[in-house]
Amino acid sequence: MTEDRRDDREAKHSRDSGAAGENGMVPPGRTAGKDAASSEAVAESVDSPRTVPPSAGRPGTESSDPEAGPAKGAAPAAERKAAGAARPAGPSKTAARSAAKKGESESPPDPREAPAKALLAEVLARIQATYPDVVEAAELTKFIPMFLIKRDAWRDVAAYLRTEEGLAFRYLEAMAGTDYPKEGYIEVVAYLTRIPEAITVGIKVRAPREAPAVPSLVPVFPGANWEEREIYDLLGVNFAGHPDLRRIMMPDDWHGHPLRKDYSPFD
Amino acid sequence: MFGFVKGLAVTISQLPKKKVTIQYPDVRPEWPERFRGIHELIPERCIVCGQCARICPTSCISLSGTRGEDRKLRLDTFDISFEICILCDLCTEVCPTEAIKMTGEFELAAYSRDELYKNMEWLYDNYIRHDGVRELEAAGEPRAVPEKAGERGE
Amino acid sequence: MADIRTEEMLMNVGPQHPSTHGVLRVVVKLDGETIIDADPVIGYLHRGTEKLAEDLQYNQIIPYTDRMDYLAAMLNNYALVHAVEEAMDLEIPERAEYLRVIVMELNRIASHLLFIGTYLLDLGAMSPFLYVFQDRERIVQMFNEICGARLTYNYMRIGGVKWDAPPGWIDKVKAFVPHVRKTMGMLDDLVTGNEIFLNRVKGIGAYDADTAIAHSLSGINLRCTGLKWDLRRNRPYSIYDRFDFDIPVGENGDCYDRYILHLKEMEQSLRIVEQACDQIPDGPVMGKAPKFVRPPAGEYFSAIEGARGELGVYFVSDGKDKPYRLKFRRPSFLNLQLLPSLLKGQNMANLIAILGAVDIVLGEVDC
Ligand code: SF4
Numbered sequence: 174m175t176e177d178r179r180d181d182r183e184a185k186h187s188r189d190s191g192a193a194g195e196n197g198m199v200p201p202g203r204t205a206g207k208d209a210a211s212s213e214a215v216a217e218s219v220d221s222p223r224t225v226p227p228s229a230g231r232p233g234t235e236s237s238d239p240e241a242g243p244a245k246g247a248a249p250a251a252e253r254k255a256a257g258a259a260r261p262a263g264p265s266k267t268a269a270r271s272a273a274k275k276g277e278s279e280s281p282p283d284p285r286e287a288p289a290k291a292l293l294a295e296v297l298a299r300i301q302a303t304y305p306d307v308v309e310a311a312e313l314t315k316f317i318p319m320f321l322i323k324r325d326a327w328r329d330v331a332a333y334l335r336t337e338e339g340l341a342f343r344y345l346e347a348m349a350g351t352d353y354p355k356e357g358y359i360e361v362v363a364y365l366t367r368i369p370e371a372i373t374v375g376i377k378v379r380a381p382r383e384a385p386a387v388p389s390l391v392p393v394f395p396g397a398n399w400e401e402r403e404i405y406d407l408l409g410v411n412f413a414g415h416p417d418l419r420r421i422m423m424p425d426d427w428h429g430h431p432l433r434k435d436y437s438p439f440d
Numbered sequence: 441m442f443g444f445v446k447g448l449a450v451t452i453s454q455l456p457k458k459k460v461t462i463q464y465p466d467v468r469p470e471w472p473e474r475f476r477g478i479h480e481l482i483p484e485r486c487i488v489c490g491q492c493a494r495i496c497p498t499s500c501i502s503l504s505g506t507r508g509e510d511r512k513l514r515l516d517t518f519d520i521s522f523e524i525c526i527l528c529d530l531c532t533e534v535c536p537t538e539a540i541k542m543t544g545e546f547e548l549a550a551y552s553r554d555e556l557y558k559n560m561e562w563l564y565d566n567y568i569r570h571d572g573v574r575e576l577e578a579a580g581e582p583r584a585v586p587e588k589a590g591e592r593g594e
Numbered sequence: 595m596a597d598i599r600t601e602e603m604l605m606n607v608g609p610q611h612p613s614t615h616g617v618l619r620v621v622v623k624l625d626g627e628t629i630i631d632a633d634p635v636i637g638y639l640h641r642g643t644e645k646l647a648e649d650l651q652y653n654q655i656i657p658y659t660d661r662m663d664y665l666a667a668m669l670n671n672y673a674l675v676h677a678v679e680e681a682m683d684l685e686i687p688e689r690a691e692y693l694r695v696i697v698m699e700l701n702r703i704a705s706h707l708l709f710i711g712t713y714l715l716d717l718g719a720m721s722p723f724l725y726v727f728q729d730r731e732r733i734v735q736m737f738n739e740i741c742g743a744r745l746t747y748n749y750m751r752i753g754g755v756k757w758d759a760p761p762g763w764i765d766k767v768k769a770f771v772p773h774v775r776k777t778m779g780m781l782d783d784l785v786t787g788n789e790i791f792l793n794r795v796k797g798i799g800a801y802d803a804d805t806a807i808a809h810s811l812s813g814i815n816l817r818c819t820g821l822k823w824d825l826r827r828n829r830p831y832s833i834y835d836r837f838d839f840d841i842p843v844g845e846n847g848d849c850y851d852r853y854i855l856h857l858k859e860m861e862q863s864l865r866i867v868e869q870a871c872d873q874i875p876d877g878p879v880m881g882k883a884p885k886f887v888r889p890p891a892g893e894y895f896s897a898i899e900g901a902r903g904e905l906g907v908y909f910v911s912d913g914k915d916k917p918y919r920l921k922f923r924r925p926s927f928l929n930l931q932l933l934p935s936l937l938k939g940q941n942m943a944n945l946i947a948i949l950g951a952v953d954i955v956l957g958e959v960d961c
């Protein structure tokens with residue numbers, strides 16, 4: 174289910190700060206259709222039998238029972254919230270369906286979709302149980318759950334995902350930064366994978382373009398070292414707590430950050 | 441110690457084998473049919489649609505044309521800068537009339553950068569020297585093959 | 595600094611060192627013969643592929659991927675087209691998938707062959723380099739026949755492949771497989787038992803699986819620690835779930851394991867090629883791909899098992915025919931990260947042994 178990113182961003186901008194993240198899951202102010210879409214995703218997956226582990230559907234993966242245990246405690250909370258969010262949205266169900274249609278173009282739902290949704294719900298519930306109010310948005314980006322994390326909690330959430338029993342996303346698969354000049358922020362995304370089940374979740378964080386600063390992930394994932402240096406070099410994001418934040422691709426005396434959309438080499 | 445002996449045996453077993461290297465400037469390599477070498481251009485076939493220039497990832501093709509008497513577009517200039525051409529084949533892939541194709545020519549070394557800027561005449565000569573010879577002969581009008589590309593029309 | 599009494603020396607290895615496989619510079623701080631600090635300096639080959647890609651249509655980016663890991667360009671091609679196809683839910687014709695697998699595995703073999711040759715060359719053995727080049731040349735010739743280029747293939751397209759195999763090509767590949775087996779046996783005889791070689795690589799540059807995971811290593815650099823992690827098996831893409839192959843793993847995580855795994859993986863790749871050549875169906879090689887490739891807006895990540903590790907493509911689409919942002923997760927780049935900590939405390943002569951075994955291609959590191 175792919176959602177229109179631009180809508181998403183605009184919605185996030187128009188959101189008034191007072192109401193932000195009252196339940197941490199669905200920020201108020203997002204368009205109704207999307208609200209319903211994302212909350213329904215959660216509702217569905219919660220309704221669907223709990224016995225289906227999130228890893229189902231990927232061939233060759235063991236069903237990982239231990240992780241279902243601790244998740245149960247947090248799951249009812251998500252269920253309640255999700256149900257509450259979904260109930261008033263009567264007519265928007267069709268909107269959700271049409272949104273789904275737009276992404277999948279009438280084809281039968283991909284077998285990867287259900288487990289991805291379940292994973293989304295599970296990880297979301299677990300993050301929220303430990304760190305309430307840090308997840309600003311959660312969605313599926315083509316079968317990979319993606320969580321927008323608040324900047325202050327970025328490293329904590331990454332550490333939590335890495336070390337927590339049953340989550341154990343120990344492998345930092347990739348990191349990337351993207352510049353969104355219109356929206357005024359730079360986004361850093363990290364994909365974390367559980368080895369050997371090959372289950373991946375993504376987390377991302379946004380920093381204002383003028384003075385972007387994000388806590389560094391190096392203390393948690395040493396492998397983030399060069400990736401962060403690259404993002405620093407090419408996009409100018411300052412990773413607080415990085416042990417060795419230098420330019421990596423460009424010469425040390427280079428001016429500007431080439432991957433920014435408004436970069437011009439003559440500055 | 442045994443390891444050395446085994447290794448030496450392999451080395452000795454190689455001695456009577458045939459050589460695999462080609463004495464390049466004297467012996468030319470045989471390229472397969474699909475080999476992507478320097479382009480050739482047949483200006484008569486070109487309809488100046490500009491698709492090749494648009495698809496080129498490095499923007500190294502520049503062309504211009506005018507509408508002739510018969511309201512057909514005719515090619516006036518066609519330049520490829522082989523300084524930046526990456527021989528990716530995308531231009532020949534999109535050309536609707538096969539006006540631009542690739543040859544087995546691969547030697548591009550030159551003494552100055554300007555020489556790498558090939559114009560329509562050069563590319564046409566390249567055609568004559570490659571496929572053109574065969575095609576023209578088949579059509580019964582053999583034609584003098586330019587010795588070396590670039591010696592004509594510059 | 596003041597209380598160090600032994601003589602300390604700063605030395606540049608590279609940027610034009612024969613064993614750096616491209617343009618890599620390692621600034622080493624030496625205490626006598628011992629390395630106390632090493633700092634790889636990269637960026638000499640940085641061409642800004644990611645920035646260039648933002649101005650190119652998806653099909654135009656494919657030739658640029660050829661130039662990243664220039665020893666395994668088919669795999670790079672595939673990483674990109676696979677990511678875009680995933681994003682757009684495109685159907686790929688069977689024959690195209692098989693052709694892709696065949697060329698990818700052949701390319702993996704070619705790349706591994708070259709690794710073995712250059713690695714041994716780094717360690718002072720000249721002749722294996724010449725032998726592997728003979729076989730690699732045959733693979734390259736086959737690629738030349740199928741796509742018209744020897745190194746920068748630009749063979750795959752979004753929705754399929756550009757050319758069908760020329761007549762007789764599949765048979766040629768089939769006939770080639772036993773030939774590589776013979777070469778591998780020869781290399782085994784020539785090198786693997788050699789005591790000098792063993793002394794130089796056994797137990798050198800060892801690390802364990804946890805370190806490897808923490809540092810995001812992938813490919814053989816990860817598998818040499820004993821961890822079975824191969825995306826072809828763990829997260830099957832394309833048609834890899836149809837083939838029967840093993841994932842060899844190492845035990846000690848040292849340079850020897852990394853070397854021997856290259857040999858073992860070639861054998862597995864050969865098995866895949868054999869099976870694919872037997873199963874390949876007839877049919878079209880290009881699916882119904884739209885003329886202008888416009889993935890729906892959103893962000894996508896997909897990864898394949900490249901020759902050097904996990905080759906991932908992350909891209910953000912805004913619904914246009916050009917990516918809004920394209921990022922390659924290059925295995926060499928991440929694998930090189932561990933180098934400084936591996937080198938610390940080692941002998942200077944081990945630098946080459948360790949660096950060579952990481953199997954980097956600088957075109958990919960710098961992108
Ligand atoms: S081969 Fe590629 S780079 Fe060269 S002119 Fe054609 S499209 Fe441009």
Ligand code: SF4
Nearest residue numbers: 486487489490492535
């Ligand atoms: S694509 Fe072919 S016909 Fe069109 S302008 Fe180029 S050479 Fe001429």
